[in-house]
Amino acid sequence: MFTLFTTIVSFLTAGVPKVLDFFQDRGDKKHELEMAHLQLQRELELQKAGLASQVKIEEIKYDEIQTTAASAERGALYEHDIEIGRGASTWAVNARAMVRPVITYGLFCLLVFVEAFGFYYSINTGTPFPVAMDHLWDEDMQVIWASIISFWFGSRAFNGK
Secondary structure, three states: OHHHHHHHHHHHHOOHHHHHHHHHHHHHHHHHHHHHHHHHHHHHHHHHHOOHHHHHHHHHHHHHHHHHHHHHHHHHHHHHHHHHHOOOOHHHHHHHHOHHHHHHHHHHHHHHHHHHHHHHHHHHHOOOHHHHHHHHOOHHHHHHHHHHHHHHHHHHHHHOO
């Protein structure tokens, strides 16, 4: 029962970034709507004063500044990521990239080893297979395995991949 609970919790935890993105997007849209409303009020006031063309120029400049700032931020993030790898050996860069795949393959190999060894052990000792597996693949290991698999592959369900 605990394994099922942790599996469900891990699966749902993988979706937390999407839920946070939803609320962030909702807040952003609310902010944009408020800004559009304020801008419309300002434009109406300026139109009354005959300065509508000035508003358009200011909007274009504001959009240009926002685009430049976003581009600079993205460039800084990429540069930081590149800087981390500079000076490092190819082995270190590859090791950094292989962390998640190695953990995934390692846990899968552990599962296969435990199952194969449990089968071998139960045949050679005459122990019933379910009894052997209860000793080798206990509930704690099942919880860990289910949590990791649910988190990694559950995130694919939320990302739509």
